[in-house]
Amino acid sequence: MNRYDRQIRLTGFGNEKQELLRNAAILVVGAGGLGVPVLQYLTAMGAGRIGIAEEDTVSITNLQRQVLYSTADEGRPKLAAAVEKLQQLNPEVQFIPHNTFLNTSNALAIIAQYDVVIDCSDNFGTRYLINDACVILGKPFVSGSIYQYEGQVSVFNYNGSATYRCLFPEPGDAPDCNAIGVLGVLPGIVGSYQASEAVKVICGIGEPLANQLLTINILDNTHQVFSFQTDPNNQHITQLQETYGDQACDPVLMQFLTVKELSRWLEEGEDFQLIDVREKEEWDICRIDGALHIPMRRIDASIPGLSKETPVAVICHHGMRSKAVAEHLLKSGFQQVYNVTGGIHAWAVEIDDTMNVY
CATH class of the missing domain: 3.40.250.10 (Rhodanese-like domain)
Incomplete structure (x- = not known):
């Protein structure tokens, strides 16, 4: 039986949409809390090519939420561990490893290879870098973020829609989960939403979260969708900034x-x-x-x-x-x-x- 039988049977999906997914090239930036569920589901569903940009190693503190990895992976590069296990999940998918964090010297060259970008990073600098590179290259991207018990998901730069800068003109100052913690299940929920939005964009089904921000609070089970407007000034970026104010995405030079x-x-x-x-x-x-x-x-x-x-x-x-x-x-x-x-x-x-x- 066809590996993808259960989704091919779906009304409005079928072989045509499965073929679109098989021919897609998707870049996942980060293989951590959000990246893991994104990678697992896109691999299982049969995305054709998945690029992974990651340079971190597996820490024991990752394991309560990054369920792709095991205790034996502690200290291993996430990229190697992820590709090894994802290939076992679905050998039909081609994985393109990028053993680096995205930065101003490599972002355009890497992102240019893909149809859709999924931002699973954990810092504002990288989010703005991805936004600017996607605007320059005309690529849509799916954004996700988490904070304690809350998550956010949106789709940017999709068919002329708003960009990340339209929603967040200036970087915020929220601490990451290393400082304030995160409930293990939350990135699994938000990352699954990101994978779903990417599939909608690629296959042309449903209504992607363009010009909309989905917010989730798992303590009180509230889901809200806010609409926001496009600022045309943010749709005409022609070059990256020299710096994005974060060591993670500014190039380190010899x-x-x-x-x-x-x-x-x-x-x-x-x-x-x-x-x-x-x-x-x-x-x-x-x-x-x-x-x-x-x-x-x-x-x-x-x-x-x-x-x-x-x-x-x-x-x-x-x-x-x-x-x-x-x-x-x-x-x-x-x-x-x-x-x-x-x-x-x-x-x-x-x-x-x-x-x-x-």
Whole structure:
């Protein structure tokens, strides 16, 4: 029997709508509380291609609401764990992993690949970034948010409808669930609504929540729908802002460190990690005291033992391999990464003329 038999039987859905869903490309931003139910239901229902943008790892505190993950997944990248389990749920779906948070340097390129975006992020900066990118690219997006016992869902930029900025002209200041908590079932409810709205947009059924905001309070079981107007000024965005005021969505760029600055850091006892990515035979010729030797080919295996919050300075022979490693560390979530200009050769020339050179 057809995997999708029960929804194909629906009046007003049928094979035609199932085919629309099968041909759709959907981007889910975030694989956390809201993203998990969105991903589970769109996968089960047979969405053709699902992109997932996520860079976080599974925490034990996630498990009371992010039911895709298990205790054994603690510490694993959410992206890898999610794709592995979703593929088991429905091997017919193609998953496109984006091992990154959306930021101003990648949002347009990533979002351009998809028909619909589902915003499951947890910060205002990313929401405004998604809005602006979708307006520029002409993409509809489904927004969801949660706060303690309350949730909100809306559809923006759909067939000329209002944008996120029409409803929320300025960023708010609501704390996330890490600070104030959330009842485990709430993101499951709101995320299911988001998946439903995405299906309505893709398949052209029902009345999507365009120019409408659905609010849910699970303590008193109230559901309300508020209407709001389009502000035409918000529909003509032509470029992203340089910054969205949130570290999560502003790009982290590689910085450069001269050997003189490196010497000063070492002398003054700065708190940082100095990583030498040369091969062992090079390391044996010369090295800087206090450096951690991790050959370039072993960087991925060594990342779990490094601190992403502590600054990292990467050095090689002349600065080319270290530059590649520094860029890789940034993509892996390290916040402050420096490439030592000129490498250990520059150190021997400018700092320590007794050092062996090669």
